[in-house]
Amino acid sequence: xxxxxxxxxxxxxxxxxxxxxxxxxxxxxxxxxxxxxxxxxxxxxxxxxxxxxxxxxxxxxxxxxxxxxxxxxxxxxxxxxxxxxxxxxxxxxxxxxxxxxxxxxxxxxxxxxxxxxxxxxxxxxxxxxxxxxxxxxxxxxxxxxxxxxxxxxxxxxxxxxxxxxxxxxxxxxxxxxxxxxxxxxxxxxxxxxxxxxxxxxxxxxxxxxxxxxxxxxxxxxxxxxxxxxxxxxxxxxxxxxxxxxxxxxxxxxxxxxxxxxxxxxxxxxxxxxxxxxxxxxxxxxxxxxxxxxxxxxxxxxxxxxxxxxxxxxxxxxxxxxxxxxxxxxxxxxxxxxxxxxxxxxxxxxxxxxxxxxxxxxxxxxxxxxxxxxxxxx
Amino acid sequence: xxxxxxxxxxxxxxxxxxxxxxxxxxxxxxxxxxxxxxxxxxxxxxxxxxxxxxxxxxxxxxxxxxxxxxxxxxxxxxxxxxxxxxxxxxxxxxxxxxxxxxxxxxxxxxxxxxxxxxxxxxxxxxxxxxxxxxxxxxxxxxxxxxxxxxxxxxxxxxxxxxxxxxxxxxxxxxxxxxxxxxxxxxxxxxxxxxxxxxxxxxxxxxxxxxxxxxxxxxxxxxxxxxxxxxxxxxxxxxxxxxxxxxxxxxxxxxxxxxxxxx
Ligand SMILES: Nc1ncnc2c1ncn2[C@@H]1O[C@H](COP(=O)(O)OP(=O)(O)O)[C@@H](O)[C@H]1O
Ligand SMILES: [Mg+2]
Numbered sequence: 001x002x003x004x005x006x007x008x009x010x011x012x013x014x015x016x017x018x019x020x021x022x023x024x025x026x027x028x029x030x031x032x033x034x035x036x037x038x039x040x041x042x043x044x045x046x047x048x049x050x051x052x053x054x055x056x057x058x059x060x061x062x063x064x065x066x067x068x069x070x071x072x073x074x075x076x077x078x079x080x081x082x083x084x085x086x087x088x089x090x091x092x093x094x095x096x097x098x099x100x101x102x103x104x105x106x107x108x109x110x111x112x113x114x115x116x117x118x119x120x121x122x123x124x125x126x127x128x129x130x131x132x133x134x135x136x137x138x139x140x141x142x143x144x145x146x147x148x149x150x151x152x153x154x155x156x157x158x159x160x161x162x163x164x165x166x167x168x169x170x171x172x173x174x175x176x177x178x179x180x181x182x183x184x185x186x187x188x189x190x191x192x193x194x195x196x197x198x199x200x201x202x203x204x205x206x207x208x209x210x211x212x213x214x215x216x217x218x219x220x221x222x223x224x225x226x227x228x229x230x231x232x233x234x235x236x237x238x239x240x241x242x243x244x245x246x247x248x249x250x251x252x253x254x255x256x257x258x259x260x261x262x263x264x265x266x267x268x269x270x271x272x273x274x275x276x277x278x279x280x281x282x283x284x285x286x287x288x289x290x291x292x293x294x295x296x297x298x299x300x301x302x303x304x305x306x307x308x309x310x311x312x313x314x315x316x317x318x319x320x321x322x323x324x325x326x327x328x329x330x331x332x333x334x335x336x337x338x339x340x341x342x343x344x345x346x347x348x349x350x351x352x353x354x355x356x357x358x359x360x361x362x363x364x365x366x367x368x369x370x371x372x373x374x375x376x377x
Numbered sequence: 378x379x380x381x382x383x384x385x386x387x388x389x390x391x392x393x394x395x396x397x398x399x400x401x402x403x404x405x406x407x408x409x410x411x412x413x414x415x416x417x418x419x420x421x422x423x424x425x426x427x428x429x430x431x432x433x434x435x436x437x438x439x440x441x442x443x444x445x446x447x448x449x450x451x452x453x454x455x456x457x458x459x460x461x462x463x464x465x466x467x468x469x470x471x472x473x474x475x476x477x478x479x480x481x482x483x484x485x486x487x488x489x490x491x492x493x494x495x496x497x498x499x500x501x502x503x504x505x506x507x508x509x510x511x512x513x514x515x516x517x518x519x520x521x522x523x524x525x526x527x528x529x530x531x532x533x534x535x536x537x538x539x540x541x542x543x544x545x546x547x548x549x550x551x552x553x554x555x556x557x558x559x560x561x562x563x564x565x566x567x568x569x570x571x572x573x574x575x576x577x578x579x580x581x582x583x584x585x586x587x588x589x590x591x592x593x594x595x596x597x598x599x600x601x602x603x604x605x606x607x608x609x610x611x612x613x614x615x616x617x618x619x620x621x622x623x624x625x626x627x628x629x630x631x632x633x634x635x636x637x638x639x
Contacts, residue, residue: 059542079545080553086546092539096561105557109548153547163546 006036006193007070007160009056014065016051016217025051027217028065033161038187038194042204043214044240049197050165052214056195057163058082069161080109085154085162085192089169091146093138099125099149100134106157124152127189128182144175151186161193168203180206201241205229213237229277234349238275245281245320247274248351256348260316263292267348278323280345283310283337293340296320298333312339403620410613417610428614438611441599442618445579448510448595452517452578457571459518460525465559467526468533486523490583493519498587508590516588517578524577525570532566533559569630576623 010033016026026048033039041049054060056067058079067075074082093102100121107117125134128148138146147167154162167183168176184207187194198204204211205225213220213228213236221233232238235246249258251272256263265274296312299319310322310331322339324331331337405419410428412421432438463482467475485493497516498507506512536559544554560567582597589598596615603612 057542057546059545079542080548080550082546083548084546086543088539088543090537090539092537092543094540094543094558094562105544105549106547108557109550109553157548 005160006191008035008068009033009039009161009193009195010066010068011052011056012066012068014052014055014067015063016048016055016060017063024063024217026055029217029219031212031219031222033193033195036191036193038184038196038207038209040196040198040204040208040211041214042198042201042211042240043220045199047214048217049199049214051217053163053165053195053197057084057086083157083159085157085159087147087150087154087162087164087167089166091138091143091150091170093146093149093153095138098135098137099130099141102138102149103134103153103156105153110157120156121152124156125149127155127186128152143171144179147171147179148182151183155186155190155192159192161195162190164194164196166197166199168198168200176203183207205241211241213240231347232275232349235273235275235351238273238347238349243278243321243323245276245278247276247318248272249274251348258316261294263346264343265346265348266343271351272348273351275347275349276341276345278309278321279307279325280341281320281322282327282340283312283322283324283331284327291340291342292346293338294320296337296339298331298335298337300333301331312337314339406613406616407620409610410617412610412613415610417608417613428611431611432614432618435611438596438599438615441594441596442615444510444593445596448513448517449575449578451510451514452521453571453575455514456518456521456525456574457567460522460570460574461529461563461567463522464526464529464533465555468530482526483523485520494584494587497584501588507588508593510593512588513578513585513593513595516584517581518574520581520584521574521577524573525567528566528570528573529563530566532563536562565633568633572626572630576626580619580623 009031011029011031014026014029014031015024017024029048029052031039031052041052043049051060055062055075058074058077062075065075066073069082069084093099094105097105103121103124104117107120112120121134122131125131128151130145130148130152133141133145133149138149141149147170150167164183168179171179180203183194183196196204196207208225210222210224211228212222215236221228221237223231228237228241232241232244238244238246247256247258247261247263249256249263249272251257251265251267251269253269254264254266256265256272256274263274265272294314296314298310299313300311302309302311306325308324308329308331310324312320312322314320320339408421409417409419411424411426412418413423413425413427414421415427432442467479467482497519501507501512501516506515540558540562541554544558545551549557580597581595582601585595585598586601589595594602596619600612600615600619603609603615
């Protein structure tokens with residue numbers, strides 16, 4: 001469409017305390033979304049994602065803190081004057097209006113002329129591939145089509161940011177994937193800032209420029225999908241995004257003592273968790289120099305086409321997961337195996353993950369996640 | 378359904394009987410209104426439209442009909458506005474004592490009509506509202522409000538609260554959201570409430586007897602004085618008029634219901 005830029009959105013010490021609740025739903029969240037960025041708020045249910053988004057949208061009063069849209073503090077502006085697009089999980093189409101009337105709604109509020117409205121509505125419906133469906137009522141459209149109409153309606157008035165609260169949550173898997181692509185395409189075509197809420201980590205990894213991981217009303221870590229996956233700052237992030245093998249113990253001189261094994265790792269002395277992704281583990285492969293090795297018994301093998309998920313039980317009784325791309329094709333349940341990985345494949349995170357990991361990710365933890373992860377660009 | 382075909386037949390039979398029992402006395406009045414004689418004889422031995430002619434020409438009847446129509450129209454407007462506003466307020470808020478407030482709105486439906494009438498009479502005496510149009514409007518509005526509140530509240534159940542947020546997010550003020558989103562969705566409920574309000578006022582008799590004066594009588598009041606003071610079959614024509622108006626309006630309610638629930 002046009003080459004207008006998106007807006008930056010900056011939340012500063014944003015806090016929401018619902019009356020009667022013991023803990024704040026959103027607790028001093030700092031978040032900086034760059035202009036045109038696709039930022040995802042990811043976290044388990046109840047972690048404060050929706051509340052954060054609703055405060056940005058103006059649907060929920062701010063207890064304290066600031067919300068800056070570019071340089072304006074919008075925290076006290078009523079929702080209808082914030083000029084932000086919003087998409088809901090339940091579509092929220094007006095049931096008594098046709099698709100075209102729904103899309104025209106924001107233009108009508110802005111007193112856009114008749115011809116101009118018709119042109120922009122047609123253009124927006126075209127943008128979401130619903131060109132011929134303008135005269136249908138929402139009840140005559142499928143869930144996926146309804147959400148496309150909602151998307152068209154949310155962008156037709158050229159907002160500089162689009163807020164999406166689990167927009168794919170009500171759709172089945174197949175539709176979800178096709179609409180993911182659609183949203184991705186919309187983002188790059190419009191060039192505006194997206195703030196996208198989901199509890200689905202795969203969705204977050206697939207769509208986002210950066211992801212903010214929420215936990216109990218706080219941001220646990222902010223980073224690109226790669227940063228979060230490769231160098232999680234906490235055990236929570238490591239286990240929430242993708243599968244992880246986690247070994248806990250005490251580090252002393254580059255060795256993690258789990259009580260039954262000594263594992264090479266890179267980090268400061270003290271209690272810690274060593275996180276190793278399943279695809280970094282090898283079964284029976286000749287270990288390179290400095291590799292970690294543990295003996296284990298195979299407890300299950302799940303064939304998944306391109307790879308195998310091999311569940312193992314280490315000799316100390318803990319379980320592990322290996323994602324094998326073919327090396328261990330003959331491994332079966334009950335086999336005794338050696339599981340190994342190079343020291344560099346592991347990431348050491350502080351043992352108690354919940355505490356103080358927000359903005360200054362990595363500081364003090366010694367984990368190599370400094371670059372580009374924190375707030376501020 | 379449960380039960381065998383015999384039980385079913387018996388039940389249908391009872392249903393028909395009850396229906397006839399309910400309707401027949403009412404329908405007796407219709408033939409009498411077309412009677413050519415100056416009596417209540419049933420069945421009539423001759424037919425004619427004299428009773429209707431009297432009804433629509435004699436000023437005491439015609440005036441009371443016009444008074445009834447005017448008051449019912451004003452009550453409809455006032456009760457619909459107030460009742461819709463009340464239902465909206467109740468719908469958007471939840472606070473302690475909310476249930477008690479709900480109950481308060483339903484009170485006129487539960488409290489015996491004669492008690493409401495006496496209470497209003499006592500109050501109106503002091504306020505000088507007896508025998509005034511305003512007295513009728515206030516009294517009938519009290520009785521009509523619950524119907525509007527119930528119908529609009531039921532309609533509001535169909536309005537997804539997220540629609541309000543969606544509208545605000547798209548730039549609609551509170552008023553614009555009400556006009557363009559909420560009202561169109563609850564319109565059938567508002568309409569039903571309005572029709573109920575009209576009918577409630579139009580055929581109300583108990584409270585009206587207390588509010589009336591010889592100078593200002595609604596049609597039901599005029600009919601009541603007619604049966605107590607004189608033998609005038611014109612009342613049959615009046616009854617038929619009231620019957621037709623009320624049935625037609627309530628039939629309209631049923632129609633809007635059917636249309637809004639496809
Ligand atoms: N209107 C509300 N009143 C009270 N508590 C609320 C309200 N909305 C959300 N909460 C609470 O705030 C927390 C965060 O909720 P939410 O932001 O909806 O989480 P998420 O979107 O991440 O699932 C939860 O504990 C939830 O119970
Ligand atoms: Mg949510």
